[in-house]
Amino acid sequence: MAQHTEGRKFQDLSEALKESTKDVHAEAENTEFMKIFQKGQVTLHEFKLYLASLYYIYVALEEESERNKDNPVYTPVYFPNELNRTAALEEDLKYFYGPTWKEDIQCHEATQKYVDRLHHVGQYEPELLVAHAYTRYLGDLSGGQILKKIAQKSLSLPSTGKGLSFFNFSGITNISKFKQLYRARMNSIPIDSDIIERIVEEARKSFLLNIEVFQELQRLVNQGKLLQNNHLGKSKLDFHTTGNNRIQNPKENGQAQMNYTDMLPSSPLLRWTLALFFLTTTIVVSLYAI
Numbered sequence: 001m002a003q004h005t006e007g008r009k010f011q012d013l014s015e016a017l018k019e020s021t022k023d024v025h026a027e028a029e030n031t032e033f034m035k036i037f038q039k040g041q042v043t044l045h046e047f048k049l050y051l052a053s054l055y056y057i058y059v060a061l062e063e064e065s066e067r068n069k070d071n072p073v074y075t076p077v078y079f080p081n082e083l084n085r086t087a088a089l090e091e092d093l094k095y096f097y098g099p100t101w102k103e104d105i106q107c108h109e110a111t112q113k114y115v116d117r118l119h120h121v122g123q124y125e126p127e128l129l130v131a132h133a134y135t136r137y138l139g140d141l142s143g144g145q146i147l148k149k150i151a152q153k154s155l156s157l158p159s160t161g162k163g164l165s166f167f168n169f170s171g172i173t174n175i176s177k178f179k180q181l182y183r184a185r186m187n188s189i190p191i192d193s194d195i196i197e198r199i200v201e202e203a204r205k206s207f208l209l210n211i212e213v214f215q216e217l218q219r220l221v222n223q224g225k226l227l228q229n230n231h232l233g234k235s236k237l238d239f240h241t242t243g244n245n246r247i248q249n250p251k252e253n254g255q256a257q258m259n260y261t262d263m264l265p266s267s268p269l270l271r272w273t274l275a276l277f278f279l280t281t282t283i284v285v286s287l288y289a290i
């Protein structure tokens with residue numbers, strides 16, 4: 001269990017977390033999904049899938065955060081005004097998917113596994129909740145700020161910050177100072193070394209859950225490309241995968257442009273109905289012309 005802290009002396013929880021998650025952090029950074037993101041090659045479709053997964057994750061994290069706000073093992077790191085992301089994600093999803101965003105997004109398997117773990121921890125092992133809060137929030141305040149700049153540029157999002165609310169922490173004036181405060185608060189949690197070891201293990205698990213989400217998103221994206229390739233021929237696939245053509249340009253009015261799959265209904269039944277409708281119309285018009 002405690003193989004990542006065993007035999008090592010850590011001053012405090014924040015140091016233990018930082019040191020013991022270095023390898024899994026590198027693993028997360030090096031997933032295909034994150035590498036594509038860092039190269040500035042993320043497409044709008046990929047970005048939307050990413051935000052949708054984050055939405056389910058933060059709803060769960062923040063529900064459990066609320067449940068444990070008076071628990072001494074969580075209270076010191078309870079910063080709803082500064083950190084909560086659910087409302088920001090709702091705003092972004094509304095921007096990208098439109099008013100029906102809630103019906104249009106899906107909680108895929110790996111995301112659901114992460115959500116289930118968050119609820120389990122929040123309800124039955126609340127002393128471990130800080131591990132999840134640390135992994136997500138300190139990550140958003142660190143690498144997340146790099147990803148924000150990349151996404152803005154890659155997707156040509158408006159400078160107003162529309163579509164990027166998730167990355168904007170308006171309740172924090174100095175990110176670096178806030179991270180210091182957060183680390184100090186983690187270190188003030190009344191816990192012994194056994195619990196520190198369990199928190200470290202849970203943080204590693206949290207990184208792995210994130211990695212599984214990225215891998216699943218990449219699989220979904222690849223499957224989508226395969227389908228497009230089968231249906232539309234190779235030239236269409238090239239448009240979505242090569243060089244800067246991965247990037248969708250925004251519309252003139254600043255609203256991010258949807259690729260054609262984004263405009264189709266997400267339900268397969270609806271897609272088939274639409275296809276059938278077009279087919280029938282084409283036949284009727286052809287017969288009429290004859």
Ligand code: HEM
Nearest residue numbers: 017018028029034038134135136138139142143144146210
């Ligand atoms: C492309 C992806 C990523 C990049 C470029 C990146 C970059 C960074 C950088 C530069 C820092 C150090 C900031 C500092 O010391 O002030 C950092 C810290 C951190 N990152 Fe990432 N990161 C990425 C992905 C992730 C992911 C996916 C997670 C977790 C889900 C994550 C969680 C963290 C955490 C928790 C810290 C704080 C470490 C600590 O100070 O204890 N990062 N990241």
